[in-house]
Amino acid sequence: MEDIGDNPADIVLFPPEDDDQTDEDSDCEDDFLAKDPNHLGKGILAQEAELVIHSPDEEMPDVSTVSVTGDIVAVDSDDEQPGPSTRLASRPTSRPARAKRPSREDSEQPGPSSRPVSTPRAKRVRHIVEEEEEEEGEREETEEDDQLKFARTKNSDRRWRNTMPKIFGMSVPDFDDFHKKYVPESCKVPYDFFKLFLDDEFLDLMVTKSQSYAASKNRPDVVGKINRDSLRITQAIMQISGYLTPSQRLMFWEMREDTSNIMVRTAMSRNDFKAIVAHIHFADEEERNAADRFWKVRPLFVHINNKAQELVTQTREVSIDEGMIKYFGPHPLKQRIVGKPIRMGYKVWILATSSGQLLSCQPYAGAATHLKDFGLGQGPNVVMALSLDYMLLPGSKVFFKNSYN
Secondary structure (H helix, E strand, O other), rough: OOOOOOOOOOEEEEOOOOOOOOOOOOOHHHHHHHOOOOOHHHHHHHOOEEEEEEOOOOOOOOOEEOOOOOOOOEOOOOOOOOOHHEEEEEEEEEEEEOOOOHHHHHOOOOOOHHHHOOOOOOEEEEOOOOOOHHHHHHHHHHHHHHHHHHHOOOOOOOOOOOOOOOOOOOOOOOOOOOOOOOEEEEEOOOOHHHHHOHHHHHHHHHHHHHHHHHHHOHHHHHHOOHHHEEEEEEEHHHHHHOOOOOHHHHHHOOOOOOOHHHHHHHHOOOOHHHHHHHOOOOOOHHHHOOOOOOOOOOOHHHHHHHHHHHHHHOOOOOEEEEEEEEOOOOOOOEEEOOOOOOOOEEEEEEEEOOOOOEEEEOOOOOHHOOOOOOOOHHHHHHHHHHHHHHOOOOOOOEEEEHHHO
16 A cells, blocks of 8 residues: 555445355454454455545545455546556455446446546546356356257167067076986985985994094093994984973983983983983094184084985075074084074074075184185175085076175
8 A cells, every 4th residue: 555655544345245155264263363354254355345545635535446356446536547656456365256247227327437526636446347248158158068968869779679688697597407316215204314314324433433532531431332323312312302392301311200201211321311412523633623613513514515415406496594503502603693593502504495405504603614705795605605515506596685695
Protein backbone atom coordinates (compact mmCIF):
# COMPACT_ATOMS: atom_id res chain seq x y z
CA MET A 1 0.00 0.00 0.00
CA GLU A 2 2.78 2.42 -0.82
CA ASP A 3 0.51 4.51 -3.08
CA ILE A 4 -1.78 5.36 -0.16
CA GLY A 5 0.95 7.12 1.71
CA ASP A 6 -0.04 8.49 5.11
CA ASN A 7 -3.71 8.72 4.20
CA PRO A 8 -5.98 6.59 6.41
CA ALA A 9 -7.76 3.65 4.70
CA ASP A 10 -10.50 1.17 5.56
CA ILE A 11 -11.04 -2.33 4.07
CA VAL A 12 -14.62 -3.58 3.83
CA LEU A 13 -15.23 -7.30 3.03
CA PHE A 14 -18.39 -8.23 1.13
CA PRO A 15 -20.59 -11.11 2.39
CA PRO A 16 -19.72 -14.49 0.91
CA GLU A 17 -21.85 -16.32 -1.63
CA ASP A 18 -24.49 -18.80 -0.50
CA ASP A 19 -22.50 -21.87 -1.51
CA ASP A 20 -19.30 -20.80 0.22
CA GLN A 21 -18.40 -21.69 3.78
CA THR A 22 -16.72 -19.08 5.88
CA ASP A 23 -16.12 -21.14 9.01
CA GLU A 24 -13.25 -23.14 7.49
CA ASP A 25 -9.77 -21.78 8.01
CA SER A 26 -6.79 -22.84 5.92
CA ASP A 27 -4.46 -22.11 8.83
CA CYS A 28 -4.30 -23.26 12.44
CA GLU A 29 -7.26 -23.17 14.77
CA ASP A 30 -8.49 -19.77 15.92
CA ASP A 31 -7.91 -20.64 19.56
CA PHE A 32 -4.17 -20.89 18.99
CA LEU A 33 -3.84 -17.59 17.12
CA ALA A 34 -4.06 -14.00 18.21
CA LYS A 35 -6.96 -11.94 16.90
CA ASP A 36 -5.08 -10.97 13.79
CA PRO A 37 -6.73 -9.94 10.47
CA ASN A 38 -3.97 -11.87 8.68
CA HIS A 39 -5.68 -15.12 9.66
CA LEU A 40 -9.11 -15.17 8.01
CA GLY A 41 -11.10 -17.99 6.54
CA LYS A 42 -10.55 -18.83 2.88
CA GLY A 43 -14.27 -18.34 2.22
CA ILE A 44 -13.97 -14.68 3.27
CA LEU A 45 -10.66 -14.08 1.55
CA ALA A 46 -12.09 -15.31 -1.78
CA GLN A 47 -14.82 -12.58 -1.86
CA GLU A 48 -14.73 -9.06 -3.17
CA ALA A 49 -13.66 -6.20 -0.92
CA GLU A 50 -13.78 -2.40 -0.83
CA LEU A 51 -10.76 -0.27 -0.11
CA VAL A 52 -11.79 3.13 1.30
CA ILE A 53 -8.99 5.74 1.21
CA HIS A 54 -9.49 8.90 3.25
CA SER A 55 -7.73 12.14 2.46
CA PRO A 56 -7.21 14.78 5.20
CA ASP A 57 -9.19 17.56 3.45
CA GLU A 58 -12.09 15.60 1.94
CA GLU A 59 -15.58 15.38 3.23
CA MET A 60 -16.54 12.06 1.60
CA PRO A 61 -14.16 9.06 1.48
CA ASP A 62 -12.92 7.50 -1.70
CA VAL A 63 -14.31 4.05 -2.45
CA SER A 64 -12.41 1.35 -4.31
CA THR A 65 -13.87 -2.05 -5.15
CA VAL A 66 -11.30 -4.85 -5.44
CA SER A 67 -11.36 -8.56 -6.14
CA VAL A 68 -8.90 -10.45 -4.00
CA THR A 69 -7.70 -12.52 -6.91
CA GLY A 70 -7.24 -9.62 -9.31
CA ASP A 71 -5.30 -6.36 -9.31
CA ILE A 72 -6.25 -3.19 -7.49
CA VAL A 73 -6.77 -0.48 -10.07
CA ALA A 74 -7.27 3.11 -9.02
CA VAL A 75 -9.52 5.03 -11.42
CA ASP A 76 -9.95 8.79 -11.20
CA SER A 77 -13.49 10.05 -11.56
CA ASP A 78 -12.38 12.42 -14.30
CA ASP A 79 -10.49 9.70 -16.22
CA GLU A 80 -11.96 6.22 -16.72
CA GLN A 81 -8.67 4.68 -17.99
CA PRO A 82 -6.29 3.58 -15.23
CA GLY A 83 -2.64 4.48 -15.53
CA PRO A 84 0.36 2.34 -14.64
CA SER A 85 1.20 4.58 -11.71
CA THR A 86 -2.17 3.90 -10.02
CA ARG A 87 -1.91 0.03 -10.06
CA LEU A 88 -1.53 -1.61 -6.68
CA ALA A 89 -0.51 -5.23 -5.94
CA SER A 90 -3.01 -7.49 -4.23
CA ARG A 91 -2.46 -10.51 -1.99
CA PRO A 92 -2.85 -13.81 -3.93
CA THR A 93 -5.03 -16.56 -2.56
CA SER A 94 -5.16 -20.32 -3.08
CA ARG A 95 -8.58 -20.25 -4.78
CA PRO A 96 -9.66 -17.79 -7.46
CA ALA A 97 -12.78 -15.78 -6.80
CA ARG A 98 -15.87 -16.70 -8.78
CA ALA A 99 -17.79 -13.78 -10.23
CA LYS A 100 -21.50 -13.96 -10.90
CA ARG A 101 -22.96 -13.31 -14.32
CA PRO A 102 -24.83 -10.01 -14.22
CA SER A 103 -28.56 -10.39 -14.79
CA ARG A 104 -30.76 -8.13 -16.91
CA GLU A 105 -31.93 -6.22 -13.86
CA ASP A 106 -28.36 -5.70 -12.74
CA SER A 107 -27.38 -4.45 -16.21
CA GLU A 108 -30.15 -1.86 -16.14
CA GLN A 109 -28.99 -0.50 -12.78
CA PRO A 110 -26.04 1.86 -12.80
CA GLY A 111 -22.78 0.19 -11.82
CA PRO A 112 -20.22 1.46 -9.36
CA SER A 113 -18.32 3.27 -12.09
CA SER A 114 -21.43 5.26 -13.11
CA ARG A 115 -22.37 6.44 -9.64
CA PRO A 116 -22.00 10.19 -9.07
CA VAL A 117 -18.95 11.35 -7.21
CA SER A 118 -19.33 14.16 -4.71
CA THR A 119 -15.72 15.29 -4.86
CA PRO A 120 -13.26 15.57 -7.73
CA ARG A 121 -10.68 13.79 -5.65
CA ALA A 122 -12.82 10.65 -5.38
CA LYS A 123 -11.30 7.59 -6.86
CA ARG A 124 -13.18 4.49 -7.84
CA VAL A 125 -11.59 1.06 -8.30
CA ARG A 126 -13.39 -1.82 -9.97
CA HIS A 127 -12.01 -5.07 -11.32
CA ILE A 128 -14.44 -7.96 -12.14
CA VAL A 129 -13.26 -11.44 -13.12
CA GLU A 130 -15.78 -13.37 -15.22
CA GLU A 131 -15.22 -17.08 -15.74
CA GLU A 132 -18.73 -18.27 -16.60
CA GLU A 133 -18.10 -18.62 -20.34
CA GLU A 134 -14.94 -20.61 -19.73
CA GLU A 135 -16.75 -22.89 -17.25
CA GLU A 136 -19.62 -23.45 -19.70
CA GLY A 137 -17.12 -24.47 -22.37
CA GLU A 138 -15.47 -26.95 -20.00
CA ARG A 139 -18.88 -28.31 -18.98
CA GLU A 140 -19.87 -28.90 -22.61
CA GLU A 141 -16.59 -30.72 -23.29
CA THR A 142 -17.16 -32.93 -20.23
CA GLU A 143 -20.68 -33.83 -21.39
CA GLU A 144 -19.39 -34.76 -24.85
CA ASP A 145 -16.68 -36.97 -23.30
CA ASP A 146 -19.28 -38.73 -21.14
CA GLN A 147 -21.47 -39.38 -24.16
CA LEU A 148 -18.55 -40.90 -26.03
CA LYS A 149 -17.51 -42.94 -22.97
CA PHE A 150 -20.91 -44.53 -22.38
CA ALA A 151 -21.96 -44.82 -25.99
CA ARG A 152 -23.31 -48.28 -26.88
CA THR A 153 -22.63 -49.76 -30.26
CA LYS A 154 -25.35 -51.64 -32.06
CA ASN A 155 -24.66 -55.36 -32.38
CA SER A 156 -26.28 -56.70 -35.51
CA ASP A 157 -25.38 -60.33 -34.60
CA ARG A 158 -27.28 -60.31 -31.32
CA ARG A 159 -29.66 -63.21 -31.79
CA TRP A 160 -30.27 -66.57 -30.13
CA ARG A 161 -28.31 -69.59 -31.29
CA ASN A 162 -28.82 -73.22 -30.41
CA THR A 163 -25.18 -73.86 -29.51
CA MET A 164 -23.39 -74.86 -26.33
CA PRO A 165 -20.92 -72.19 -25.17
CA LYS A 166 -17.42 -73.36 -24.37
CA ILE A 167 -17.24 -72.40 -20.72
CA PHE A 168 -15.91 -74.16 -17.64
CA GLY A 169 -17.81 -77.33 -16.81
CA MET A 170 -19.30 -77.93 -20.24
CA SER A 171 -16.61 -80.44 -21.25
CA VAL A 172 -17.08 -82.73 -18.22
CA PRO A 173 -17.58 -86.29 -19.46
CA ASP A 174 -20.50 -88.45 -18.52
CA PHE A 175 -20.17 -90.50 -15.35
CA ASP A 176 -19.14 -94.09 -16.03
CA ASP A 177 -21.13 -96.28 -13.62
CA PHE A 178 -19.69 -99.56 -14.93
CA HIS A 179 -16.77 -99.46 -12.47
CA LYS A 180 -18.65 -101.42 -9.85
CA LYS A 181 -16.84 -103.32 -7.13
CA TYR A 182 -18.36 -106.52 -5.91
CA VAL A 183 -17.95 -107.99 -2.45
CA PRO A 184 -17.38 -111.71 -2.00
CA GLU A 185 -20.42 -113.93 -1.98
CA SER A 186 -19.39 -115.30 1.41
CA CYS A 187 -20.50 -112.06 3.08
CA LYS A 188 -23.90 -112.88 4.58
CA VAL A 189 -24.03 -111.01 7.91
CA PRO A 190 -22.75 -107.55 8.97
CA TYR A 191 -19.82 -109.11 10.79
CA ASP A 192 -18.56 -110.51 7.48
CA PHE A 193 -18.52 -107.04 5.99
CA PHE A 194 -16.70 -105.75 9.05
CA LYS A 195 -13.99 -108.37 8.56
CA LEU A 196 -13.47 -107.16 4.98
CA PHE A 197 -12.05 -103.91 6.36
CA LEU A 198 -10.30 -105.25 9.45
CA ASP A 199 -9.14 -108.55 8.02
CA ASP A 200 -6.97 -111.17 9.68
CA GLU A 201 -3.81 -109.75 8.09
CA PHE A 202 -4.28 -106.40 9.74
CA LEU A 203 -5.32 -108.11 12.97
CA ASP A 204 -2.01 -110.00 13.04
CA LEU A 205 -0.25 -106.61 12.75
CA MET A 206 -2.19 -105.36 15.76
CA VAL A 207 -1.24 -108.46 17.76
CA THR A 208 2.45 -107.97 17.00
CA LYS A 209 2.53 -104.27 17.85
CA SER A 210 0.40 -104.71 21.00
CA GLN A 211 2.55 -107.54 22.36
CA SER A 212 5.67 -105.50 21.68
CA TYR A 213 4.25 -102.55 23.62
CA ALA A 214 3.16 -104.76 26.55
CA ALA A 215 6.66 -106.26 26.71
CA SER A 216 8.20 -102.78 26.78
CA LYS A 217 5.98 -101.97 29.77
CA ASN A 218 7.15 -105.14 31.58
CA ARG A 219 3.73 -106.82 31.43
CA PRO A 220 4.41 -110.43 30.46
CA ASP A 221 0.98 -111.46 31.73
CA VAL A 222 -0.69 -109.19 29.17
CA VAL A 223 1.54 -110.43 26.33
CA GLY A 224 0.05 -113.91 26.61
CA LYS A 225 -3.52 -112.60 26.61
CA ILE A 226 -3.19 -110.65 23.39
CA ASN A 227 -4.01 -112.80 20.36
CA ARG A 228 -6.30 -112.73 17.36
CA ASP A 229 -9.35 -114.13 19.19
CA SER A 230 -9.02 -111.83 22.20
CA LEU A 231 -8.80 -108.79 19.89
CA ARG A 232 -11.94 -109.91 18.04
CA ILE A 233 -13.84 -110.24 21.34
CA THR A 234 -12.57 -106.82 22.46
CA GLN A 235 -13.81 -105.27 19.20
CA ALA A 236 -17.21 -106.93 19.65
CA ILE A 237 -17.60 -105.57 23.20
CA MET A 238 -16.74 -102.06 22.02
CA GLN A 239 -19.30 -102.33 19.23
CA ILE A 240 -21.99 -103.45 21.71
CA SER A 241 -21.26 -100.37 23.80
CA GLY A 242 -22.13 -98.31 20.72
CA TYR A 243 -25.87 -99.05 20.93
CA LEU A 244 -26.04 -100.15 24.57
CA THR A 245 -24.60 -97.04 26.11
CA PRO A 246 -24.05 -97.27 29.86
CA SER A 247 -22.16 -94.51 31.60
CA GLN A 248 -19.15 -96.87 31.77
CA ARG A 249 -18.35 -99.97 29.74
CA LEU A 250 -17.24 -101.77 32.90
CA MET A 251 -20.89 -101.78 34.04
CA PHE A 252 -21.42 -104.76 31.70
CA TRP A 253 -19.68 -106.96 34.29
CA GLU A 254 -21.77 -105.78 37.25
CA MET A 255 -24.15 -108.18 39.00
CA ARG A 256 -27.08 -105.79 38.75
CA GLU A 257 -29.84 -106.88 36.43
CA ASP A 258 -30.32 -103.44 34.84
CA THR A 259 -26.70 -103.07 33.69
CA SER A 260 -25.25 -106.58 33.53
CA ASN A 261 -24.74 -108.19 30.10
CA ILE A 262 -24.49 -111.95 30.30
CA MET A 263 -23.01 -112.22 26.80
CA VAL A 264 -20.13 -109.87 27.64
CA ARG A 265 -19.48 -111.48 31.04
CA THR A 266 -19.18 -114.97 29.57
CA ALA A 267 -16.96 -113.87 26.63
CA MET A 268 -14.17 -112.11 28.56
CA SER A 269 -13.38 -111.06 32.09
CA ARG A 270 -13.35 -107.44 33.07
CA ASN A 271 -9.64 -107.34 33.99
CA ASP A 272 -8.58 -108.94 30.72
CA PHE A 273 -10.66 -106.41 28.76
CA LYS A 274 -9.07 -103.48 30.61
CA ALA A 275 -5.55 -104.85 30.10
CA ILE A 276 -6.01 -105.49 26.37
CA VAL A 277 -7.58 -102.08 25.67
CA ALA A 278 -4.74 -100.35 27.54
CA HIS A 279 -2.05 -102.04 25.41
CA ILE A 280 -3.55 -102.01 21.89
CA HIS A 281 -1.06 -100.45 19.47
CA PHE A 282 -0.71 -100.07 15.71
CA ALA A 283 2.92 -98.87 15.53
CA ASP A 284 6.13 -99.27 17.52
CA GLU A 285 8.09 -96.50 19.18
CA GLU A 286 10.77 -96.90 16.52
CA GLU A 287 8.22 -95.70 13.95
CA ARG A 288 7.67 -92.38 15.68
CA ASN A 289 7.36 -89.50 13.22
CA ALA A 290 7.67 -86.04 14.72
CA ALA A 291 5.92 -84.47 11.70
CA ASP A 292 2.87 -86.74 12.07
CA ARG A 293 0.82 -86.07 15.20
CA PHE A 294 -1.29 -89.19 14.53
CA TRP A 295 1.63 -91.52 13.95
CA LYS A 296 0.34 -94.08 16.50
CA VAL A 297 -2.89 -94.69 14.56
CA ARG A 298 -1.65 -93.78 11.07
CA PRO A 299 -1.53 -97.48 9.94
CA LEU A 300 -5.22 -97.82 10.83
CA PHE A 301 -6.28 -94.85 8.64
CA VAL A 302 -4.08 -96.00 5.77
CA HIS A 303 -5.56 -99.50 5.89
CA ILE A 304 -9.16 -98.25 6.00
CA ASN A 305 -8.60 -95.91 3.01
CA ASN A 306 -7.01 -98.69 0.98
CA LYS A 307 -9.87 -101.08 1.72
CA ALA A 308 -12.46 -98.41 0.87
CA GLN A 309 -10.83 -97.80 -2.48
CA GLU A 310 -10.80 -101.54 -3.10
CA LEU A 311 -14.30 -102.48 -1.96
CA VAL A 312 -16.63 -99.45 -1.99
CA THR A 313 -18.37 -98.58 -5.25
CA GLN A 314 -18.39 -94.87 -5.91
CA THR A 315 -21.61 -93.07 -6.75
CA ARG A 316 -21.87 -90.11 -9.08
CA GLU A 317 -22.72 -87.74 -6.23
CA VAL A 318 -20.20 -87.67 -3.37
CA SER A 319 -19.94 -85.32 -0.40
CA ILE A 320 -17.11 -83.97 1.74
CA ASP A 321 -17.67 -82.95 5.33
CA GLU A 322 -16.18 -83.29 8.80
CA GLY A 323 -16.95 -86.06 11.26
CA MET A 324 -16.20 -86.58 14.93
CA ILE A 325 -14.67 -89.49 16.86
CA LYS A 326 -15.92 -89.30 20.44
CA TYR A 327 -13.22 -88.69 23.02
CA PHE A 328 -13.42 -86.87 26.36
CA GLY A 329 -9.88 -87.39 27.64
CA PRO A 330 -7.05 -84.84 27.58
CA HIS A 331 -5.34 -84.40 24.23
CA PRO A 332 -4.05 -81.31 22.35
CA LEU A 333 -5.85 -82.34 19.13
CA LYS A 334 -9.26 -82.73 20.74
CA GLN A 335 -11.90 -80.52 19.12
CA ARG A 336 -15.20 -79.10 20.28
CA ILE A 337 -17.72 -78.39 17.54
CA VAL A 338 -21.13 -77.07 18.54
CA GLY A 339 -24.05 -78.42 16.54
CA LYS A 340 -22.61 -81.87 15.88
CA PRO A 341 -24.16 -85.04 17.38
CA ILE A 342 -20.71 -85.66 18.90
CA ARG A 343 -19.42 -82.32 20.13
CA MET A 344 -16.15 -83.46 21.77
CA GLY A 345 -13.48 -85.60 20.17
CA TYR A 346 -11.20 -85.82 17.15
CA LYS A 347 -12.23 -84.15 13.90
CA VAL A 348 -11.89 -86.19 10.72
CA TRP A 349 -12.26 -85.04 7.10
CA ILE A 350 -14.53 -87.57 5.32
CA LEU A 351 -15.32 -88.28 1.66
CA ALA A 352 -18.48 -90.41 1.41
CA THR A 353 -20.96 -91.60 -1.19
CA SER A 354 -24.55 -90.42 -1.45
CA SER A 355 -25.59 -93.47 0.61
CA GLY A 356 -23.11 -92.68 3.40
CA GLN A 357 -20.39 -95.23 2.61
CA LEU A 358 -16.86 -94.15 3.43
CA LEU A 359 -14.49 -93.49 0.52
CA SER A 360 -11.61 -91.69 2.22
CA CYS A 361 -10.84 -90.05 5.56
CA GLN A 362 -8.04 -88.08 7.19
CA PRO A 363 -7.81 -86.95 10.83
CA TYR A 364 -7.42 -83.23 11.40
CA ALA A 365 -4.09 -82.24 12.96
CA GLY A 366 -3.88 -78.54 12.16
CA ALA A 367 -0.94 -77.65 9.92
CA ALA A 368 0.35 -81.26 10.25
CA THR A 369 -2.74 -82.79 8.59
CA HIS A 370 -1.76 -85.39 5.99
CA LEU A 371 -3.28 -83.57 3.02
CA LYS A 372 -1.47 -82.11 0.05
CA ASP A 373 -1.25 -78.34 0.07
CA PHE A 374 -2.43 -76.81 -3.20
CA GLY A 375 -2.06 -73.23 -1.94
CA LEU A 376 -5.83 -72.66 -1.98
CA GLY A 377 -6.56 -72.55 1.74
CA GLN A 378 -7.82 -75.21 4.12
CA GLY A 379 -11.25 -75.81 2.57
CA PRO A 380 -10.20 -76.17 -1.09
CA ASN A 381 -7.15 -78.21 -0.05
CA VAL A 382 -9.41 -80.73 1.72
CA VAL A 383 -11.68 -81.08 -1.33
CA MET A 384 -8.80 -81.47 -3.78
CA ALA A 385 -6.74 -83.82 -1.60
CA LEU A 386 -9.56 -86.23 -0.69
CA SER A 387 -10.78 -86.33 -4.30
CA LEU A 388 -7.30 -87.14 -5.61
CA ASP A 389 -6.52 -89.64 -2.85
CA TYR A 390 -9.53 -91.75 -3.72
CA MET A 391 -9.14 -91.01 -7.47
CA LEU A 392 -12.74 -90.05 -8.19
CA LEU A 393 -14.11 -91.17 -11.52
CA PRO A 394 -14.59 -88.64 -14.35
CA GLY A 395 -17.99 -86.99 -14.27
CA SER A 396 -18.32 -87.13 -10.47
CA LYS A 397 -20.19 -84.38 -8.64
CA VAL A 398 -18.67 -83.29 -5.32
CA PHE A 399 -20.92 -81.55 -2.81
CA PHE A 400 -19.58 -79.55 0.13
CA LYS A 401 -20.42 -76.57 2.30
CA ASN A 402 -19.61 -72.94 1.57
CA SER A 403 -16.78 -73.05 4.10
CA TYR A 404 -14.83 -75.30 1.71
CA ASN A 405 -14.84 -72.73 -1.12
